[in-house]
Amino acid sequence: MNQxxxxxxxxxxxTLAVLGFRRQLVYHxxxxxxxxxxxxxMVQWQHGNLLLSALLVFFCANAALVxxxxxxxxxxxxxxxxxxxxxxxxxxxxxAINGHAGLYWAYPAAIALFFLLPIKEAxxxxxxxxxxxxVVSFLQFPEADFWRITFSLGLSCLFAMIFxxxxxxxxxxxxxxxxxxxxxxxxxxxxxxxxxxxxIQIRERYERVSSLVLIDLDYFKNINDQWGHLAGDRxxxxxxxxxxxxxxxxxxxxxxxxxxxxxxxxxxxxxxAHTLAQQLLTSxxxxxxxxxxxxxxxxxxxxxxxxxxxxVWLNRADQALYEAKARGRNQVVLAPANRQPPVQPEPWQRSxxxxxxxxxxxxxxxxxxxx
Numbered sequence: 165m166n167q168x169x170x171x172x173x174x175x176x177x178x179t180l181a182v183l184g185f186r187r188q189l190v191y192h193x194x195x196x197x198x199x200x201x202x203x204x205x206m207v208q209w210q211h212g213n214l215l216l217s218a219l220l221v222f223f224c225a226n227a228a229l230v231x232x233x234x235x236x237x238x239x240x241x242x243x244x245x246x247x248x249x250x251x252x253x254x255x256x257x258x259x260a261i262n263g264h265a266g267l268y269w270a271y272p273a274a275i276a277l278f279f280l281l282p283i284k285e286a287x288x289x290x291x292x293x294x295x296x297x298x299v300v301s302f303l304q305f306p307e308a309d310f311w312r313i314t315f316s317l318g319l320s321c322l323f324a325m326i327f328x329x330x331x332x333x334x335x336x337x338x339x340x341x342x343x344x345x346x347x348x349x350x351x352x353x354x355x356x357x358x359x360x361x362x363x364i365q366i367r368e369r370y371e372r373v374s375s376l377v378l379i380d381l382d383y384f385k386n387i388n389d390q391w392g393h394l395a396g397d398r399x400x401x402x403x404x405x406x407x408x409x410x411x412x413x414x415x416x417x418x419x420x421x422x423x424x425x426x427x428x429x430x431x432x433x434x435x436x437a438h439t440l441a442q443q444l445l446t447s448x449x450x451x452x453x454x455x456x457x458x459x460x461x462x463x464x465x466x467x468x469x470x471x472x473x474x475x476v477w478l479n480r481a482d483q484a485l486y487e488a489k490a491r492g493r494n495q496v497v498l499a500p501a502n503r504q505p506p507v508q509p510e511p512w513q514r515s516x517x518x519x520x521x522x523x524x525x526x527x528x529x530x531x532x533x534x535x
Contacts, residue, residue: 185335190244191234193276198227216257223250244280248289251277256296260304267313270297274321278328286328290321347397348404350419359416359428360474366430367468375437375467376477377427378485379407379444382460382493384423391457399453403461406447410440426481434467434498441465441496449494462488466499476502 202224208217226246233241251273258266274293278286294317301313345352351359363374381387381403388396400423407425408417418426427444429437441463449460464484468477480499488497 187234187240189279190240191231193279194227194230194247197276198224198231201227213261216254216261219250219254219257223254226250247280248277248293252289252293252296255293256300259297259300263304267297267301270317271320274317275324278321278324283325283329283332287325290325294318294321345419348401348419350404350417350425352418353420356418356420356426356478357474359418360477363428363430364468364472364474364477367470372431373433373467375429375432375434375465376481377429377437377441377444378464378466378481379425379427379441379448379461380421380463380485380489381423381448382462382489384459387457387459391454395454395457399457399459402453403448403459407444410443410447426478434465437465437467438496438498445494445496460494462493463496464488464499465496469502472502 201220205217205220205224208214208220226241230241230244230247233239255266255270255273258269260266270293274290277289277293280286281289294314297317298310298314301310305313343351343354360376366372367374381399384396384399387399400419404417404419404425407427411417411427412429414430416428418428420426427440429440432440445461445463449458452458462485464481464487466477466481466484480502484497484499488495491497
């Protein structure tokens with residue numbers, strides 16, 4: 165059965181960790197860009213380059229706004245779209261009036277784009293950036309310098325693109341490994357709270373009701389004891405595949421325990437969830453696993469109610485699953501409506517509650533094992 169962590173246990177969402185890393189990267193790049201460029205405003209002003217000085221002021225103002233929005237509003241100001249525009253204009257104009265002294269700033273600006281923008285947008289911006297700098301270099305410098313500048317800037321962008329692409333792929337792979345069960349490919353518990361909370365928010369904001377289904381294989385320990393753990397693993401993997409085939413694209417399948425699975429059904433009433441749960445139990449028991457292993461499962465359904473937390477919602481489904489086991493297994497039980505005060509016990513603080521099965525299949529033989 166579902167075993168939740170005790171209170172005070174820290175949980176980390178890997179997806180949020182990756183987003184936090186990217187946010188820190190954006191924050192520090194803009195911070196150091198502001199520190200590096202701010203003194204140049206006065207330098208260009210003293211040299212009489214008023215237009216360039218004004219452009220650099222806009223650049224610093226954009227960096228400052230990004231820092232403030234990230235710090236106090238936790239959002240990316242204009243999604244970073246001003247940075248490439250200001251970088252191209254400032255670098256090109258500075259090169260046109262200052263020669264090589266302005267050209268040096270084009271390299272860090274071009275490389276930074278790959279860490280501030282999505283990879284496809286960064287590629288487009290850098291193609292434009294290199295093209296503009298090539299035109300300015302052709303008009304400003306001798307032909308030999310033009311070719312050196314164009315190829316060196318292009319190669320710098322290429323190397324930065326490859327590195328940023330590899331970092332992005334690594335982040336995606338690490339997130340996948342941290343959020344999915346390696347055996348079945350289902351989501352694991354790391355994102356359970358966030359997924360359920362998102363459905364609760366949709367319920368509160370838009371009155372769109374979601375349901376969750378808990379599925380637990382009956383007498384799974386006997387499979388491990390009789391056929392071995394490798395056979396048990398294969399049964400779990402095939403069972404997840406059978407369930408996944410009957411789900412919609414926006415439904416989410418979790419493995420939350422040894423042989424316990426959870427299906428989150430967005431915008432699905434309890435009645436429709438019950439129909440699906442019956443179909444899932446039928447698909448599990450209809451044909452044997454590994455040619456000769458017969459398996460049944462028990463299921464419970466809970467529809468999210470207004471004002472309840474994700475732990476209360478899960479706890480109601482968990483209690484209903486206990487009732488399905490106690491009443492003979494291989495059946496679906498609906499969780500009763502939550503009529504308790506707002507402060508609810510956590511899932512690990514289970515208290516018995518009378519539950520009524522809505523429908524049942526043929527009960528599995530044998531003495532019920534303790535859930």
